[in-house]
Structure formats: structure tokens, C-alpha cells
Amino acid sequence: MSTSIDQAFVRQYEKKVHLVFQRTGSYLKNTVRFRPDVIGSSTTFQKIATGTATTKARHGTITPMNQTHTPHEATLADFYAGDWVDKLDEAKINIDERDAIATSGAFALGRKVDSQIDTLLAAANTDNVTANDPTSSALTRAILLEMASNLFAQDVPNDGQVYGALSAQMWARALMIREFSSSDWIGATGLPFTEGIPTGGRFKDWINVKWVMFSGITGNNTASESAFIWHKSAIGYGAGKHAGNVAGRNSVAADITWHGDRAAHFVNHMMSGGGVTIDGNGIIEGVFDVTGAFPTA
Numbered sequence: 001m002s003t004s005i006d007q008a009f010v011r012q013y014e015k016k017v018h019l020v021f022q023r024t025g026s027y028l029k030n031t032v033r034f035r036p037d038v039i040g041s042s043t044t045f046q047k048i049a050t051g052t053a054t055t056k057a058r059h060g061t062i063t064p065m066n067q068t069h070t071p072h073e074a075t076l077a078d079f080y081a082g083d084w085v086d087k088l089d090e091a092k093i094n095i096d097e098r099d100a101i102a103t104s105g106a107f108a109l110g111r112k113v114d115s116q117i118d119t120l121l122a123a124a125n126t127d128n129v130t131a132n133d134p135t136s137s138a139l140t141r142a143i144l145l146e147m148a149s150n151l152f153a154q155d156v157p158n159d160g161q162v163y164g165a166l167s168a169q170m171w172a173r174a175l176m177i178r179e180f181s182s183s184d185w186i187g188a189t190g191l192p193f194t195e196g197i198p199t200g201g202r203f204k205d206w207i208n209v210k211w212v213m214f215s216g217i218t219g220n221n222t223a224s225e226s227a228f229i230w231h232k233s234a235i236g237y238g239a240g241k242h243a244g245n246v247a248g249r250n251s252v253a254a255d256i257t258w259h260g261d262r263a264a265h266f267v268n269h270m271m272s273g274g275g276v277t278i279d280g281n282g283i284i285e286g287v288f289d290v291t292g293a294f295p296t297a
Contacts, residue, residue, distance in 0.1 A: 023107070023110070023111050023114070023215060023216060024107050024110070025106065025107050025110030025111070026110035026111070026113040026114050027114055027201040027212055027214055027216075028113070028114045028117045028118070028163075028165070028212075028214070029110075029113050029114070029117070029237065029251075031117075031163040031210075031212075031230075031232060032117060032230075032232055032234075032235040032236065032237050032275065033045065033232060033233055033235065033236040033237065033278070034236075034237050034238075034239070035236065035237070035238040035239070036238075036239050036241075036251060037239070037240075037241040038076060038238040038239060038240045038241060038272070039240075039241050040076075040240075041075065041076055042073050042074060042075045042076060042238070042274070043073070043074050043076070043236075043238035044071045044072065044073045044074070045071070045072045045073075045074065045236035045276060045278050046069065046070075046071055046072075047069070047070045047071075047072060047278055047279060048067050048068070048069055048070075049067045049068040049069075049070070050067070051065030051067045052065060072236065072276045072277070072278050073276060074236055074237065074238045074274045074275050074276035075274045075276075076238060076239075076240050076272040076273055076274040077272065077273065077274055078270070078271075078272050079109055079112050079270065079271055079272075079273065080268060080269070080270045081104070081105035081106075081108040081109050081268070081269045081270075082101070082105055082266055082267055082268030082269060082270075083101045083105075083266075083267060084262065084264045084265070084266055084267075085097050085098050085101065085264055085265045085266075085267055086262075086263060086264045087263045087264055087265070088263065098256060098265060098267050101267040102254060102256070102267050102269065105254075105267065105268065105269035106252055106254070106269050108269070109252045109269050109270075109271050110252065111216060112271075112273070113237070113251070113271075113273055114214070114216050115216060116237070116273065116274065116275050117235060117237060117275055118165075118214075118216055118217060118218055119218075120235050120275050120276070120277050121165075121218075121226075121228045121230060121235070121283055121285065122218040122226055122228075122285065123277070124234075124277055124280040124283035124285065129143060129146055129147050129150065129284065129285070129286040129287070134170070134173050134288055134289075134290070134295065135292065135293075135295050136295045137173070137176035137177050137178075137295060139295075140170075140173045140174060140176065140177060140295075141177045141179070141180075143286055143288070144164075144174065144177075144207075144227075144286075145207065146286075147164075147227070147229045147284045147286050148162075148164075148207050148208075148209055148229055148284075150284050151229050151230075151231070151282070151283075151284045154281040154282065155281075156231045156281065156282050157231070158208050160208070160210075161231055161232040161233070162208060162209045162210065162229065162230070162231050162232075163203075163209065163210050163211075163212070163229070163230055163231075163232065164209045164210065164211040164212070164227070164228065164229045164230075165211075165212055165214040165217055165227065165228045166211060166212070166213055166214065166217070166227050167213070167214065167215065167217045167220050167221065167225055167227070167290070168213055168215060168221075169221060169225065169290040170225070170227055170288060170290065171211075171213040172294070173290075173294075173295065174211070176295065179206065179207075180204070180206050186204070186205065186206060201213060201214065209229055219287070221290060221291075222290070222291065223289040223290075223291050224287050224288075224289070225287070225288050225289070225290050226285055226286065226287055226288075227285070227286040227287075227288060228283065228284065228285055228286075229283075229284045229286075230282055230283040230284070231279075231282035231283075233278065233279070233282065234277065234278055234279050234280070234281075234282030234283050235275055235276070235277055235278060235283070236275060236276050236278050237273065237274070237275040238273065238274060238275070239251030239271060239272065239273045240271070240272030240273065242270075251271050251273060252269055252270070252271045253269065253270055253271065254267075254268070254269050255268045255269075255270070256268070
């Protein structure tokens with residue numbers, strides 16, 4: 001046999017394609033007020049100010065509370081995530097290229113929703129916790145407790161609808177807090193592997209805040225990395241209703257169309273979406289320097 005026979009060896013390629021590691025869709029959409037099927041270019045969330053109770057004399061008139069009404073408009077923007085799949089190229093591969101592109105497109109639009117929500121959280125600038133270098137678990141604990149304290153000090157209801165987002169760096173630091181990671185303080189219903197939003201990240205309940213690890217956070221892995229605590233009703237997000245013959249009844253719609261002039265399918269995902277801050281008092285931002293050495297205690 002020829003010594004160059006290796007040039008004729010058959011090479012096998014696996015049919016299942018690996019998508020580059022990525023956040024698989026939206027983690028934050030269900031942590032804010034979500035309005036689907038918006039008809040139009042915007043949707044408006046209403047806010048009413050607090051009222052004050054008063055006394056009155058017998059047979060006297062009641063003083064009206066005269067609560068202020070404030071509309072907050074979320075303007076929708078159109079986003080697309082698609083790519084071409086040539087018909088003859090499909091005959092030369094053994095992977096489902098259309099399925100891979102469709103999955104990637106749906107993930108990309110989910111991340112776009114999170115990016116819009118993260119931008120709103122970062123722009124609120126309400127009662128921020130100043131920059132800190134979490135050099136110990138005790139300091140990390142103190143900072144996170146301060147953030148929660150500042151939120152509830154704004155009369156934000158402690159009703160189970162308060163959320164917190166931490167980067168992977170801050171999540172690892174938080175796990176060094178005994179109360180954050182130990183079942184002595186967190187029951188089975190508060191653990192990330194038993195509770196959570198099925199379509200996004202898993203949440204851990206601590207100090208009545210539902211925490212999630214979120215890699216898309218502002219300033220991720222920098223000297224000015226953000227962490228957020230917010231109430232669900234502090235931010236509103238609207239998703240547009242889809243017209244025409246497209247698949248999907250959620251905020252993201254899919255469309256696979258054959259183009260004869262290109263001899264290819266175009267695999268597309270699309271959505272219209274936009275958010276708005278309804279009440280900045282329901283958002284707290286902490287800023288951390290996570291570039292230093294990881295704490296050991």
C-alpha cells in the first residue's frame with residue numbers, strides 16, 4: 001500500500017452543530033412589566049402618585065387627594081436576526097443549517113431585549129451605591145445589603161417581585177456569603193435549581209430579592225461593573241404584534257422564505273420592542289471593581 005494513502009482517508013463530520021457559547025435568549029424580560037401584542041409604534045405605561053389621607057369636620061367636605069398622573073411612553077424599535085442558506089450548499093453539508101441559524105436568531109433577539117432593559121437599569125441613577133472593591137465576603141455582603149436597604153427605604157413593596165442581577169464575578173463573590181449559599185438561610189424553594197424562569201436564568205431568593213447571574217450587565221468584568229436591584233413594576237417593556245404570515249405568537253417571530261432569484265432560503269427572526277423606566281425609585285445600582293484579586297475570605 002502506498003505511503004500516501006492517508007491522503008485518501010475519509011473524514012467524518014458530526015451532524016449536530018455546536019453553537020458558540022452564548023446567553024440563550026432573554027433572562028430579564030419576565031422581571032419587568034411586559035406588554036405583548038402592542039399595535040402601533042409605542043405603548044404607554046401609566047403611573048399615579050401617592051395620596052394623603054386627611055380628616056374632615058362633621059358634615060364637612062373631604063379634601064381630594066389630587067394624585068398626579070404621569071404617562072411613560074415606550075417607543076418600539078424593529079430588530080432582525082437572519083441569514084442566507086444556499087440550496088446547493090445544503091446538499092454539501094450534513095448539518096441542519098436552517099435550524100442552527102433559526103436558533104441563533106432567536107437567541108440574538110432575546111439578548112437584545114435584555115440589552116434594552118439593562119440600559120434602562122443603568123440610566124435610572126437612583127440612589128446608587130458608590131464604587132466599591134469587594135475584597136472580602138463581609139464587604140460584599142454589606143454592599144448587597146445596603147443596595148436592598150436603599151430600595152426598600154423608597155417604600156418599594158416587599159412583595160416577592162424584587163429582582164437582582166449580578167455578573168459571574170459578583171455571583172462568585174456572593175457565593176462566599178454564608179447566608180447567600182447556605183440552606184440554613186435559604187430554603188428549598190429559594191435555590192436556583194428548584195426555582196426560576198424556565199426560559200431564562202435560574203434565580204436564587206435571598207433577603208427577599210430574586211438574584212440571577214447575568215453576563216450582559218453594564219461594565220461586565222471591569223473596574224466599574226454594575227449590579228442592580230429593582231422592582232418588577234419599575235420598568236415596562238412592550239413587544240409589537242406581528243402582522244402577516246409569520247410563525248410565532250410571542251415577541252419574537254420566525255420566517256423562513258424561499259428566494260428563487262438567489263436559490264436560497266432566508267432564515268429570519270424579527271421583533272418590535274422597547275422599554276421605559278416607569279419609576280426610578282424602584283431601581284438601585286451598585287458599581288464594583290472586580291479586576292482585583294479574588295477574595296479568599
